[in-house]
Amino acid sequence: MTTTAKKTPRTDLPAAIAGRTAIVAGNGLLPVAVAESLRKQGGNPLIVAIKGEAEPALYDGEHAEISIVELGGLVKILKAEGISNVVLAGGIRHRPEFRAALRPGNGNLVALYRFLRAFRLGDDGLLRAVIATIESYGFRVVGAHEVVPDILAPAPGTMTRKRADQGSVANMRAAREAAVMIGALDIGQAAIAVGGRVVALEGVEGTDAMLQRVAELRRAKRINRKGGVLVKCAKPQQEVRADLPAIGVSTVENAMRAGLKGIAVEAGRTLILGYAETVAAANEAGLFIETFEQVQDGS
Amino acid sequence: MTTTAKKTPRTDLPAAIAGRTAIVAGNGLLPVAVAESLRKQGGNPLIVAIKGEAEPALYDGEHAEISIVELGGLVKILKAEGISNVVLAGGIRHRPEFRAALRPGNGNLVALYRFLRAFRLGDDGLLRAVIATIESYGFRVVGAHEVVPDILAPAPGTMTRKRADQGSVANMRAAREAAVMIGALDIGQAAIAVGGRVVALEGVEGTDAMLQRVAELRRAKRINRKGGVLVKCAKPQQEVRADLPAIGVSTVENAMRAGLKGIAVEAGRTLILGYAETVAAANEAGLFIETFEQVQDGS
Numbered sequence: 001m002t003t004t005a006k007k008t009p010r011t012d013l014p015a016a017i018a019g020r021t022a023i024v025a026g027n028g029l030l031p032v033a034v035a036e037s038l039r040k041q042g043g044n045p046l047i048v049a050i051k052g053e054a055e056p057a058l059y060d061g062e063h064a065e066i067s068i069v070e071l072g073g074l075v076k077i078l079k080a081e082g083i084s085n086v087v088l089a090g091g092i093r094h095r096p097e098f099r100a101a102l103r104p105g106n107g108n109l110v111a112l113y114r115f116l117r118a119f120r121l122g123d124d125g126l127l128r129a130v131i132a133t134i135e136s137y138g139f140r141v142v143g144a145h146e147v148v149p150d151i152l153a154p155a156p157g158t159m160t161r162k163r164a165d166q167g168s169v170a171n172m173r174a175a176r177e178a179a180v181m182i183g184a185l186d187i188g189q190a191a192i193a194v195g196g197r198v199v200a201l202e203g204v205e206g207t208d209a210m211l212q213r214v215a216e217l218r219r220a221k222r223i224n225r226k227g228g229v230l231v232k233c234a235k236p237q238q239e240v241r242a243d244l245p246a247i248g249v250s251t252v253e254n255a256m257r258a259g260l261k262g263i264a265v266e267a268g269r270t271l272i273l274g275y276a277e278t279v280a281a282a283n284e285a286g287l288f289i290e291t292f293e294q295v296q297d298g299s
Numbered sequence: 300m301t302t303t304a305k306k307t308p309r310t311d312l313p314a315a316i317a318g319r320t321a322i323v324a325g326n327g328l329l330p331v332a333v334a335e336s337l338r339k340q341g342g343n344p345l346i347v348a349i350k351g352e353a354e355p356a357l358y359d360g361e362h363a364e365i366s367i368v369e370l371g372g373l374v375k376i377l378k379a380e381g382i383s384n385v386v387l388a389g390g391i392r393h394r395p396e397f398r399a400a401l402r403p404g405n406g407n408l409v410a411l412y413r414f415l416r417a418f419r420l421g422d423d424g425l426l427r428a429v430i431a432t433i434e435s436y437g438f439r440v441v442g443a444h445e446v447v448p449d450i451l452a453p454a455p456g457t458m459t460r461k462r463a464d465q466g467s468v469a470n471m472r473a474a475r476e477a478a479v480m481i482g483a484l485d486i487g488q489a490a491i492a493v494g495g496r497v498v499a500l501e502g503v504e505g506t507d508a509m510l511q512r513v514a515e516l517r518r519a520k521r522i523n524r525k526g527g528v529l530v531k532c533a534k535p536q537q538e539v540r541a542d543l544p545a546i547g548v549s550t551v552e553n554a555m556r557a558g559l560k561g562i563a564v565e566a567g568r569t570l571i572l573g574y575a576e577t578v579a580a581a582n583e584a585g586l587f588i589e590t591f592e593q594v595q596d597g598s
Binding site: 187 | 392476477480481484485486487491496497498499500502503504508512516519521522
């Protein structure tokens, strides 16, 4: 496969991300938001959809598809399409079975080996290794927030009409402490506290499934206190170019079903997917969304 | 209500627990095991069943029933029945709505107030306050392990035919670190690691629900690595007279359904409910059960 010439930098894009951008798209709405934003800015992003993960809408425009294990294949595509910048956006729900990927002819085996080794390191180690590998081929990995303006949670304060009451502040404190702690261990990025106590911690299941669990625990009267707060924050050692915690309309809806009073996220290190829609959904549901000061890097 | 004379100490019971014993029975099989063991030893335990929690089998013998909020009522019963020792056994699934308990005439309001205040402190604070309150009336609170011989997990080693392989040792280490950490924050006492990574942390839902979650995540291919280990250990600041972590046959069955290779528990601070049956179930399922050295008290 030959490498096509790189296109000239687009002056209508932020200077920091001159050149064509590829979006490696996992699940969720973040890749869609990144693609839309880049197009609005006059860009022509290439979607590299991860099989079984990316939203169907992403297959409408110019796109390629890779399996999560084909990192070698990704590099070929990026070279062929003259890509300068890469955004890794969206989650990976289906953990790959790497043994299946070890068959010959499956792209770059050195990259795959690194990938494999990295997988043992957990999400965080994996992402760092993937980023390092992509950059070792001369591409620049940028965060979604570097190409989508205003996607980051704003400075500490209240985003909604409702604000956190005294009980919610205690819940925020408890859930935040727990979320930072499990983040430091690279387990999850979210926790829920009710009545001043942490009742649920995020593991592989993700935030929406955790919220559904809390809704069930309430129905079963295993949680009988009213209210409660969901806290999401980045890991202390977070690689900010990928896997930043995110909330959106579905988070608000699930928080409401779980009987929570609100959501608190870390300012500057959480993505708000659809700011206006998310705030409108929270206002309609009578929930608050607060942002709190950035967690100190404990690494 | 008058206080009946205390019965003479029974010499067939361990000297440490002379006098009649009451079992305040929450859910699960621990209260049943404690009652059976005391009867085998010639004791005549009084069952104080917590409404909506205690196993139906416990209503067969001599028993009283209280609601979780009636701590004042409990004290009256203990006095009336000439109780010397109290064992708090079993979990509380249904968190009480304390406002409903604040109606007048509901037993001892001072005790209830302490109870209420304590509830904000979480499980651990609550248990300590309940124990202190019961003891302030002259009763002695003893741990289930003080009246049931051999119920504690044995010294570090392997309880089953299978033992932990290298991968499982890595899983044990990761899950144990996480379990100790969430224990220190009084959130839960268990964690599950697969492929060297923690995938689930116990909150209010409990161990069985967490294992079921992991079984579902596997079916949905969100966890694709094989094996995995459940670790249970006491909180570093654990009050050992109540709420020690426990495993039993149902834990083994759920671990098997979750595709785990085994279970590891803290030696000396975990209860094995039905030692022979639990080990037999694990051997039949091809799972290991290991015990590890006691976690240092970090409080």
